Amino acid sequence: MEFKGYTRTVVPQQVDCKGAPVAIAPGNSDPxxxxxxxxxxxxxxxxxxxxxxxxxxDHFYQVRFLNRACRDWFGLEPEAQVxxxxxxxxxxxxxxxxxxxxxxxxxxxxxxxxxxVPYRLGRPRFIHGTYLPSxxxxxxxxxxxxxxxxxxxHNVLRRRLATETTRARTVLRNxxxxxxxxxxxxxxxxxxxxxxxxxxxxxxxAVGRDVSLLMTAYQGADHKEYVRRYLDTxxxxxxxxxxxxxxxxxxxxxxxxxxxxxxxxxxxxRYFTGFIRDxxxxxxxxxxxxxRLDELAHVARQHSMGELATGLAHEVNQPxxxxxxxxxxxxxxxxxxxxxxxxxxxxxREIVQQSGRASRIVxxxxxxxxxxxxxxxxxxxxNELVEEMLDLxxxxxxxxxxxxxxxxxADVPMVHVDRTQIEQVIFNLVKNAVDAxxxxxxxxxxxxxxxxxxxxxLACRIEIADTGPGVGAEQMRRLFEPFFTTKxxxxxxxxxxxxxxxxxxxxxxxxxxxxxxxxxxxxxxxxTTDATTDE
Amino acid sequence: MSESSVVAIVDDDAAVRRALGLLVESIGVVTRGYxxxxxxxxxxxxxxxxxxxxxxxxxxxxxxxxxxxxxxxHPDLPIIFLTSHGDVQVAVQxxxxxxxxxxxxxxxxxxxLLACIQRALRLHGERTRRRxxxxxxxxxxxxxxxxxxxxxxxxxxxxxxxxIANDLGISERTxxxxxxxxxxxxxxxxxxxxVRLYQETDSGNH
Numbered sequence: 001m002e003f004k005g006y007t008r009t010v011v012p013q014q015v016d017c018k019g020a021p022v023a024i025a026p027g028n029s030d031p032x033x034x035x036x037x038x039x040x041x042x043x044x045x046x047x048x049x050x051x052x053x054x055x056x057x058d059h060f061y062q063v064r065f066l067n068r069a070c071r072d073w074f075g076l077e078p079e080a081q082v083x084x085x086x087x088x089x090x091x092x093x094x095x096x097x098x099x100x101x102x103x104x105x106x107x108x109x110x111x112x113x114x115x116x117v118p119y120r121l122g123r124p125r126f127i128h129g130t131y132l133p134s135x136x137x138x139x140x141x142x143x144x145x146x147x148x149x150x151x152x153x154h155n156v157l158r159r160r161l162a163t164e165t166t167r168a169r170t171v172l173r174n175x176x177x178x179x180x181x182x183x184x185x186x187x188x189x190x191x192x193x194x195x196x197x198x199x200x201x202x203x204x205x206a207v208g209r210d211v212s213l214l215m216t217a218y219q220g221a222d223h224k225e226y227v228r229r230y231l232d233t234x235x236x237x238x239x240x241x242x243x244x245x246x247x248x249x250x251x252x253x254x255x256x257x258x259x260x261x262x263x264x265x266x267x268x269x270r271y272f273t274g275f276i277r278d279x280x281x282x283x284x285x286x287x288x289x290x291x292r293l294d295e296l297a298h299v300a301r302q303h304s305m306g307e308l309a310t311g312l313a314h315e316v317n318q319p320x321x322x323x324x325x326x327x328x329x330x331x332x333x334x335x336x337x338x339x340x341x342x343x344x345x346x347x348x349r350e351i352v353q354q355s356g357r358a359s360r361i362v363x364x365x366x367x368x369x370x371x372x373x374x375x376x377x378x379x380x381x382x383n384e385l386v387e388e389m390l391d392l393x394x395x396x397x398x399x400x401x402x403x404x405x406x407x408x409x410a411d412v413p414m415v416h417v418d419r420t421q422i423e424q425v426i427f428n429l430v431k432n433a434v435d436a437x438x439x440x441x442x443x444x445x446x447x448x449x450x451x452x453x454x455x456x457x458l459a460c461r462i463e464i465a466d467t468g469p470g471v472g473a474e475q476m477r478r479l480f481e482p483f484f485t486t487k488x489x490x491x492x493x494x495x496x497x498x499x500x501x502x503x504x505x506x507x508x509x510x511x512x513x514x515x516x517x518x519x520x521x522x523x524x525x526x527x528t529t530d531a532t533t534d535e
Numbered sequence: 536m537s538e539s540s541v542v543a544i545v546d547d548d549a550a551v552r553r554a555l556g557l558l559v560e561s562i563g564v565v566t567r568g569y570x571x572x573x574x575x576x577x578x579x580x581x582x583x584x585x586x587x588x589x590x591x592x593x594x595x596x597x598x599x600x601x602x603x604x605x606x607x608x609h610p611d612l613p614i615i616f617l618t619s620h621g622d623v624q625v626a627v628q629x630x631x632x633x634x635x636x637x638x639x640x641x642x643x644x645x646x647x648l649l650a651c652i653q654r655a656l657r658l659h660g661e662r663t664r665r666r667x668x669x670x671x672x673x674x675x676x677x678x679x680x681x682x683x684x685x686x687x688x689x690x691x692x693x694x695x696x697x698x699i700a701n702d703l704g705i706s707e708r709t710x711x712x713x714x715x716x717x718x719x720x721x722x723x724x725x726x727x728x729x730v731r732l733y734q735e736t737d738s739g740n741h
Binding site for chain 2: 313314317318319320321322323324325326328329331332333336355356359360
């Protein structure tokens, strides 16, 4: 780089960014150039037109030259410059700050300054200055050049940018969702700590590798296809949408994730940022709840079959009883008549035996279909049953924005029950309540409580109440009838089965409209004291 | 068995009632059929030895509820339950509350059922006689005045006339008069008879 001052040719030192001189280029200029040649004049014009502040000082900090930018900056007339000391121009405070740099240049060493400097005419400015020794023909230092740029406005921007960057990085680092950026070829550019946790790879391991690393082989292939298609056709299949898919952890296990993708352009390249939520736990809970529902539905079916078989057995047993008793009566009469009549006697005995056989067949069927035998009954705490069913339905309760008021009596007696069946009853009642509430404006409250009813043999009381619309008198009357339902998608089996289950347990299931609106169902069950002493 | 014994058959199924009636009548007792517990409770008025064959599972009121009502209204009447296989648990409950016995429908044993009915009828006859006797003694005791009763209690306790007179603050002579009234009213002739009679009453049994 060659550069000429207005009085003489100078060779500025090249400095590195730390201000240390890196090289002093030997001047290759012609000494005669220092005369005011047209070229020199145009150079002066050039320097005057620069926005940077340029000054030339002598040994004694006296001003030899200030360019226009510099004069304007300090509000000086063109003729007022020469003969002043730089301290007068920039002010004593600024001089105190910059003097070390001046002295270093005067000592023959180029230097730089970057920082705030007091400004005679206003608030301190953030400047970037370069200070170069100026030399005479003999190479002796005879002063210094001073080049300065006001970066105050830049600096504000820079700081703002730094703050923005810090903020973005904080968000990224602390986001609950995993955030992964890939380029248009699928190479991972970055992943945040949440993504590291979800997939088990550190950022250092994953960056630069293909994003299929984090997917199952099956989905990985799909993903490549999606990206390719999008880049080819611009047809967005993922962008801006939420999708559920299966990721792969470093240890090989699969992870259920929810993915949303955003796209941005940088330097003409397309990048995709994926926001990833690990929904494995939620999925597992959902699967568990589904299993429970299946189990409960199974119990309900079994129960219906058992009821049917019991009813059938009873209906068939009545005529069989009549047949049996008639045959026995005839046998008694034949016996009373004395000896003889052996064929008649034999036929009557055959009737007795065959009616017994028919009865055993019916009974076998009933046994086969009945789940109600209380061999599998266990001692249960009603509070636990209620809490478990509320847990099971927590998702639906939450989704329907229903508030649960739980009031469980600590001294509620233990009950001897088929746990799954009673849970099904509670489940049904809670589900009904939530469904009833879902259509209600305003606050939706589901109240579940357990009580000791000491006055009655049915000492355990479980109540499920809602603030829903309740039911009319006609509906109330038919509530427990089979196939009666107020729900569009209901089968009208739930309450009927619920009641028959509770009755199988020697209890009662009651329904009523609350004074305050909504329904209340009460499950009354015998306390264990006599259930256990029975055996 | 006495000609006047009655077996009540309570079952909602007419065919079952007829068949059981035929069978039970083979031992020479009268039967009366009732199609529901309510009908039975409303109409039952027999004073002769009797028992009831009661179906547990009936649509109107259940056999167990009928048992509860009978315990109040006819506590001496023996109940033989007829149950289906599924109701064994209920039958156990009924036995605990004092049912006489139970048989499973439909394949009960004829001899066992008939023998059971006869035992029940005998029991009811005995209970009725004992109750009548107790009622009779009770009626006699009712005839005693307060003072006569006090004297009687002294006699039964084995006290002398003198001590009884002392305890009650009356003369020995008065005690003797009361004592002879007690013997007359209770129709006994000796202290031994008096004590035995007293023991047969409810108040003498504890």
